[in-house]
Amino acid sequence: MHGIHRLLIPTPFAVGTVNCYLVEDEPLTLLDTGPNSGKALDELERALAARGHRIEDLERIVVSHQHMDHLGLVDILARRSGAEICALDLLAPLLEDFAAEAERDDELAETLMLAHGIPRDVVTALRSVSRAYRGWGTSATVDRRLADGDRLAFRDRTWEVQHRPGHSPSDTIFWDEERSVLLGADHLIGHISSNPVISRPLGGRSGEHDPERRPHALETYVASLQLTRALPAAVVLPGHGEPVTEHAKLIDERFALHERRARRIGRLIAERPRSAYEIAQAMWGTVAVTQAYLTLSEVLGHVDLLLSRGAVVEVEADGLVRFETAG
Numbered sequence: 001m002h003g004i005h006r007l008l009i010p011t012p013f014a015v016g017t018v019n020c021y022l023v024e025d026e027p028l029t030l031l032d033t034g035p036n037s038g039k040a041l042d043e044l045e046r047a048l049a050a051r052g053h054r055i056e057d058l059e060r061i062v063v064s065h066q067h068m069d070h071l072g073l074v075d076i077l078a079r080r081s082g083a084e085i086c087a088l089d090l091l092a093p094l095l096e097d098f099a100a101e102a103e104r105d106d107e108l109a110e111t112l113m114l115a116h117g118i119p120r121d122v123v124t125a126l127r128s129v130s131r132a133y134r135g136w137g138t139s140a141t142v143d144r145r146l147a148d149g150d151r152l153a154f155r156d157r158t159w160e161v162q163h164r165p166g167h168s169p170s171d172t173i174f175w176d177e178e179r180s181v182l183l184g185a186d187h188l189i190g191h192i193s194s195n196p197v198i199s200r201p202l203g204g205r206s207g208e209h210d211p212e213r214r215p216h217a218l219e220t221y222v223a224s225l226q227l228t229r230a231l232p233a234a235v236v237l238p239g240h241g242e243p244v245t246e247h248a249k250l251i252d253e254r255f256a257l258h259e260r261r262a263r264r265i266g267r268l269i270a271e272r273p274r275s276a277y278e279i280a281q282a283m284w285g286t287v288a289v290t291q292a293y294l295t296l297s298e299v300l301g302h303v304d305l306l307l308s309r310g311a312v313v314e315v316e317a318d319g320l321v322r323f324e325t326a327g
């Protein structure tokens with residue numbers, strides 16, 4: 001569609017394949033790369049060849065956000081092609097020192113998991129899983145730092161860069177106003193509701209976060225979705241799954257889902273004070289180790305909505321945080 005071709009690249013993650021988009025324009029551009037694996041590289045090479053291109057032909061690589069399934073091959077592809085790497089200015093420092101930044105994210109995750117009742121053996125196991133996974137990411141030097149509101153020009157089109165934090169702090173979407181096409185990456189996915197993962201805020205001093213105020217990822221995400229809802233997009237091309245039409249309707253469904261979950265969590269807390277881990281267990285039963293932090297992020301995101309409304313309060317005793325009904 002409009003010279004944009006979806007390349008389905010395999011990932012080792014639960015999400016399955018990732019959508020990378022080849023833009024046949026000048027410069028020849030790839031949005032997102034797939035994870036850093038031989039399998040992903042083979043498949044990308046094959047998908048490019050099917051359209052008559054080689055990796056060496058790529059002239060520009062754009063990275064949508066900080067997750068490994070989207071950026072893992074960026075360094076290898078840029079080295080082979082000489083393509084310029086474009087990414088949000090706030091994402092650039094993270095991309096340039098990926099392993100160290102990922103380690104700091106894991107430190108935040110560990111602190112939060114222990115404070116919210118996740119057993120230490122689960123936390124330790126998840127930390128080793130995360131280290132083992134890290135090779136699917138990469139570091140790379142960003143050639144062009146994009147600011148929110150910048151325009152990325154091609155011969156036949158222009159993309160407006162829009163920062164939409166929430167799913168991750170660096171989520172960036174690209175808006176082709178002329179064609180009403182939005183390249184949305186993981187900001188909006190049709191078949192799954194994007195999880196707002198609690199991550200260190202970008203742009204602060206290196207490694208710094210305020211333990212007294214954890215990032216409110218879901219609230220940030222909701223504000224971003226409201227901006228996206230207002231765009232007159234005919235189609236959203238997401239980071240996973242099929243193109244999304246009627247994005248405003250989908251966003252409204254997501255808002256309704258957030259509201260239902262927040263109410264359900266409010267009822268669980270009304271029964272008795274609970275930690276976020278206890279809430280996650282009540283909602284989803286025993287969750288896989290690899291999902292422990294994602295479900296914690298999900299619960300805390302919704303608890304944040306209740307905290308902001310003054311419906312619940314946070315009580316800490318002996319290093320464990322519990323939530324109880326206000327008043």
Ligand SMILES: [Zn+2]
Nearest residue numbers: 067069186239
């Ligand atoms: Zn993704």
